[in-house]
Amino acid sequence: MPSSPSAELPHIVVIGAGFGGLAFCQNFPAHLARITVIDRQNHHLFQPLLYQVATAGLSAVDIAQPIRALFGDRPNLSVIMAEVTALDLAGRRVVHARGELTYDYLIVAAGGRTSYFGHPEWEQFAPGLKTLDDALAIRRRILLSFERAETEPDPAKREAAMTIVLIGGGPTGVELAGTFAELTRTVLNRDFDHIDPSKARVILLEGSPRVLAAYPPDLSASAQRQLERLGVEVRTATRVESITEGRVVAGGQEIRADNIVWSAGVAAVSLARQLGAEEDRAGRVKVLPDLSVPGHPEVFAVGDLISLVDANGVTVPGVAQGAIQAGRHVARLLRRELRGERFAPSGREAFAYRDKGNMATIGRSSAVAEIGRLHFGGYPAWLAWLGVHLLFLIGFRNKLSVLLQWTYSYFTYRRGARVISGVEGPPAHSA
């Protein structure tokens, strides 16, 4: 295609099409600049529902939208699917796997990654949950281990195949534990003849004294009660000492489990280091109050890879809302600057995070929610959670499909997505 007259416009490169990158693009006027979005995946992921894919409640496409489809009709915006390999801030260049880009403004919204707190060797035994492929791998592994249990004659091996350990009692760990407990007790339950999946053990390990440590204590207690009612063994103040193949040692005790999932730490992606700014312990970049990178007013960072105490003294949390609000803030700043209402960098408006509340679901009809001073649990919290997540789920088709699946699961207690694909082994040439 011939290059358009818009080549004269300033060029903004956005790294990452997660909540932060997307919010920037959606809130920035199309005629003011050319935008190039670069991401290593071809889809935007609705990360808050990723645990539903891991637990076979939703299928992958329900929570993912092709990035190109999201921006198909928008002028002055291109998408590149490639991994960014290097940043050259001095030369205003982004180097990726298949070429390079120069920019006038750069938005780094590349997100977080799973952190193993200095134990990278644990990753192979306790995979994390960050991408669609992670979720599909966890699902495959757990469904296959119940298949193995069905024909396993050795009782100890059978028990290990039917044990799921979640490490980390934050929202992801709580949501996974609750949903796995439900999956085994109400869905898989009816599928097998030689094992009883409702006897499967789901163990949630948390190092600190309570689950959902970032929530108010009354909601932590409520979450733990709701989990235990579903059959989850919750062990708080229990630190993991070692993880090897099918084996976790925590609080001095050994647990044999074929399914170990890491839901504990988040750190910034390694790309963050190349911004050359000061970092916190998790590798998150200490940005200036306007979200720009020190020394580079033309470079901004948003989302899970920043560390910032905002204008109101609040630490911006690594949640979707934090990324979305930051993306919008940068869009507003650049819109003003490119319209000629220029400010000196020091005169730019500081970012202020607005806490809209927190919610975690625990299972069918169970959840905890905190909205302002309002704390609630159980069924009302679950309904609120359902509404909010459907409302924010990107894409009309997906909303309908997800609603359909949820309604169906709710009334029938069955799950449609528990199809195993990508089984390791030879191609399908023999039965």
Added chain:
Amino acid sequence: MPSSPSAELPHIVVIGAGFGGLAFCQNFPAHLARITVIDRQNHHLFQPLLYQVATAGLSAVDIAQPIRALFGDRPNLSVIMAEVTALDLAGRRVVHARGELTYDYLIVAAGGRTSYFGHPEWEQFAPGLKTLDDALAIRRRILLSFERAETEPDPAKREAAMTIVLIGGGPTGVELAGTFAELTRTVLNRDFDHIDPSKARVILLEGSPRVLAAYPPDLSASAQRQLERLGVEVRTATRVESITEGRVVAGGQEIRADNIVWSAGVAAVSLARQLGAEEDRAGRVKVLPDLSVPGHPEVFAVGDLISLVDANGVTVPGVAQGAIQAGRHVARLLRRELRGERFAPSGREAFAYRDKGNMATIGRSSAVAEIGRLHFGGYPAWLAWLGVHLLFLIGFRNKLSVLLQWTYSYFTYRRGARVISGVEGPPAHSA
């Protein structure tokens, strides 16, 4: 779980939960025997729509149903997910990856595999389409090659990345070619800035003089016209001479293409050989008129792995209807025998295939159909095809979800399923 009193019942082992195996189980009374279904996958696949998954029109779970979910409530039926490794007909034993089973009756319904006509080395360059994983791999590969084309500066490489070659003009080849032409011209079309996907080449190679060689000649001609209208280059009477990485030589001409899909041959799975019966050239087992294996009245074979001219002199075709009708036939025979209306094997009723017609779809609103003496093409054929496939698609949820996706695609010309997952490369630790 303790063994039930039903252990006294005769034991029927069914290898394969495709159309044939499923039809047997659904038509055999639950109280007459214990049934064990064994399959290497955990799902039944609605194979006629597999090309829709490969072309990003449907998602994997729309056309797959967990086998356990299909039989969850049925008594006297267990499911084992494992690969069958050996058959011992003399000892009435089935050996699988995690143990073995003995049987009183055996139904082998293990299906077909892709055949490369004596060129197994072509498989790595031109994958076939038999399983869900095959379909997902083809989709991933094609979507990724357009992503590569978008940033490829070399025009020859860019053209190769935008060329799709289908080898074999049977129903699968025709359906894939039509749908890929449509995908590039009406969907991907709007997604890219530097390439024009509507200029992508879709080439269908067929060795015989016409596509859909098993259909009446007027429908073959109609299909070719409809394909060409969509922009497919149809080359009949063109034999493939060699396939290497990104390169097909056919009819003396070389084609450079990053996407080569094999849609030509089907052969019986290798397990068929272990039945010890005479085989045809594709390795299909020559069964007796009652569908039993010569010398073993207690062993039956159904579906893609049999070769049979039926009671009316018709060759049973390797299509879903052939497998379904054969599965039902065996269910009827065994039901009678186990109820005590015993016949000598020679006195068993012979199988007679009832041709219910053939249909192949070519794209949005295009298809060809043959129902009895009625031949038709275009929109009416497409509507008929849509109705029949929705009717037969197993599972209420899937029907709704598929209908929703189709309606949505039809009116918006967009496709929801073009999410790439399972990209090779390092885990998501950097942007």
